[in-house]
Amino acid sequence: MSKLEMVQNAAGRMVPTMVNGVPQVPYMGVGKYQPSGRKAGPPIPQCGDFPRSGDKRVPSIKEALVKCGIRDGMTIGSHHHFRNGDLLMLQVFAACDELGIKDLVWFPSAAFPCHQPLIELMEKGVIRRVEGSLNGPLGAYASRGKMNGLAVLRSHGGRWQAVQDGEIHIDIAILAAPTADAFGNCTGDRGPNACGSMNFGLIDSMTADRVIVATDNLVPFPCLPWQIQGNNVDYVVEVAEIGDPAKIISGTTVLTKSPDRLMIAEYTAAFIRATSLYRDGFSMQAGAGGTALATAIYLREHMLADGYKASFMRGGSTKYMVQMLEEGLIGCILDGQTFDLEGVRSMRENWNHVPTSPFTSYNWHGKGNFASMVDFVVLGATEVDVGFNANVATHTDGMMLHGIGGWQNCLDANITILPIPSFRNRVPIIMDRVTTLCGPGELIDVVITERGIAINPRRQDLIEQTKHAGLPIKPIHQIKEEVERFAGGPPAPPKVTDDVIGVVKWVDGTVIDSIYQVAE
């Protein structure tokens, strides 16, 4: 890989001035970058070019791709609601391979271990590179410097922003629909392989030149509700199975059993309770990880004791959140992604369980979004540092193994809490400087570990509010030193070269950090 010109951004990180041939704006600080220009629009179609009957079915993915004018170098958008159970994108790229197409850019909202077979197609040149969160094997492949072009990690809101602003142009969007009609209206909240919301694919449907819906559950017109509108769809393809249901969504979401993590969850719920924002009508967002789930369960006990209800909770929805909705403890669930079958059922049956898109929830280039209206957000991280900066993309050995999801966007909440174990695999997670900067410390308020709670000194209000709550509140340096004593010192620095293999975008499209090739 040829050397890139690097500049130092406002966070002190060195970032390339060009990424995959596109000039970049280095991160300028939270809220500092002022966008210009107008939102991008797709080509203007006309009804005369579409069947009057509304029946847009074609017999195969391959035929749909040909009708969409697939050619070398195109960008193919897709969404990740099928997670590690996706069967569709392997079929799509196999069809591209059969057609002799080369040099494609795959632009998923996230890639998963199930997409490992695509490495072969990258080696073969069918796919030039993947632009999107790379979880697992594809991330490791890129980390080793094997991908042709840089990885570009974006948040869910950042992906919407990039497409909306015309930074990324999707030539063909592939939408995997749990239920669809022949016109292309589709929904994720029902069907044998239901995934809940399909909204990560919404921007693709609205802006791509061509849109293909693939479904294994075709219903008569009209498919209700229509999370995606057929008026944006070119072709509909029936496939045997869009995904492996066991891996798309779990019937049950698993609570942590780890005593340390349960303690962290208990601290987190108690911390929230000690703040002044915890009141009748508060709002919250928590993920579906084991610790976050346990936090919600502890918090529910506090809410019952205090007679408080939440005005809304943002999901990742789970059966625990659905239970709280159904027992009247939550006014509504604003759901970005559905994590279990109870969440799917609730979205299908309850007017107050509302699917939300990244536009609504997260897009920084909107007239506001929901993220800043959330009182408490409970998130994870792979590393934090003494400046409260955090990393979610790489491990301490430098390997890029995770996507960003909505994490960066959620940092805009009123109180951002990272409940995390103080070390993983004997490696301390609190350090002097995170390996990769994904979230600036000024947005991260509290780090909660089993060894104590560190409050960002910028949040004197929270320090004041919680000081008599009987919680183990300590300076972050103190927790760091305790962990290092236990682990035998700070973590070893990552073994990386100075070759950049990827960048992390901030929510406004600027480049906040670089990711380096691991030395083998």
Place this chain on the structure above:
Amino acid sequence: MSKLEMVQNAAGRMVPTMVNGVPQVPYMGVGKYQPSGRKAGPPIPQCGDFPRSGDKRVPSIKEALVKCGIRDGMTIGSHHHFRNGDLLMLQVFAACDELGIKDLVWFPSAAFPCHQPLIELMEKGVIRRVEGSLNGPLGAYASRGKMNGLAVLRSHGGRWQAVQDGEIHIDIAILAAPTADAFGNCTGDRGPNACGSMNFGLIDSMTADRVIVATDNLVPFPCLPWQIQGNNVDYVVEVAEIGDPAKIISGTTVLTKSPDRLMIAEYTAAFIRATSLYRDGFSMQAGAGGTALATAIYLREHMLADGYKASFMRGGSTKYMVQMLEEGLIGCILDGQTFDLEGVRSMRENWNHVPTSPFTSYNWHGKGNFASMVDFVVLGATEVDVGFNANVATHTDGMMLHGIGGWQNCLDANITILPIPSFRNRVPIIMDRVTTLCGPGELIDVVITERGIAINPRRQDLIEQTKHAGLPIKPIHQIKEEVERFAGGPPAPPKVTDDVIGVVKWVDGTVIDSIYQVAE
């Protein structure tokens, strides 16, 4: 008014090559115009310029207009769900007048008699002209050549198309919201002045540079459902009353009592029943006029007798349609506009009563729309001619008194039926050539009068299917002659000058006809 350069279009009508300074494409025939270019996008905003709390309230309409940067010559978009009960737009333009603003273009989805006071502001130069359907006094004002600039009549789908395609740029959109939160999420299906769907304002919210929501029913975040998304809204204003509820929507929809019209309705239902498309699972759209309502009631009897259910009906929803939905005779209502309180209740309570936007229903520059998927559409007209061409905009005296609504878009149904009385105020409505061409005869299949049913000779299939149904089917010339005998001859030609005061756009944005100044 300076003379315009005129050309003959594919329908044989003379149309101007320029309208209000914008070059025009003359109508080329149904489906013949191929658009190019990309959809227009609004400026890219950023969350940092909006309140983190999500509270976008400002104290008054005037202050909101100032914050939106109101200035001379801007285009102000608004929607017409409050119909003749709108109180908001008079306030908006009064505020513009107080601010000394001149030369505005008002771009409503329709104007009503209640907007007559705006004539004074046109005389004063605050409003230069109105671009949109002009019902009643504003239409008469324009017809007399008094408006500064040409009237441009578009269908609901055509309005979406024009904005989407960038033909019209909305500087500031005003949305009248029956229920809204401080972030700008809003809905029409609830609140003291509920109007059902707000979707005629959807394109305004998505594309205008600036968007103001005015409401008389502010609710805590989040306003559910959000027909309009706060993420597109700049400011929210609380007003005492957005409209006069008695004129916004009627508690009851009035059936015709005229024996002639009841006979027409009975013929229409019987004609539908005689066609092969009438089957279990058929679909239909009918308006909320007295004859259309009566048709639906007769048809319901047939459906009960035949054991048939409709897969969907498109509204204008009324209590009659809601009753059919609730008794299981209709799979779902796809509702473009809600005409009575039962319609509003049903939309609020029933997952299968779905608000639809002009994008979904009507936009010709989409990847299909719902209009062509409707089996039967039942519409009105002011005039038809022996070529089955029809007029909905002007009267036979040349006066422009009506908007187009969804009428042009609906012509795309499989069977388009115009049930109309054979004369009005002693003036025959079947003539040699309609005063203003709004719908080409090739799209109009059946004209049903109290004197007989005329089937377009292009529809030999329908002639064949219905010939043994015992219906009074006659050539259109024969009905015309009967009416003329009764009325004492054909109608007098309109008394108009050769000055063009307006144009009618076809659904694809081309100009299908001109409207001329009436001679006083």
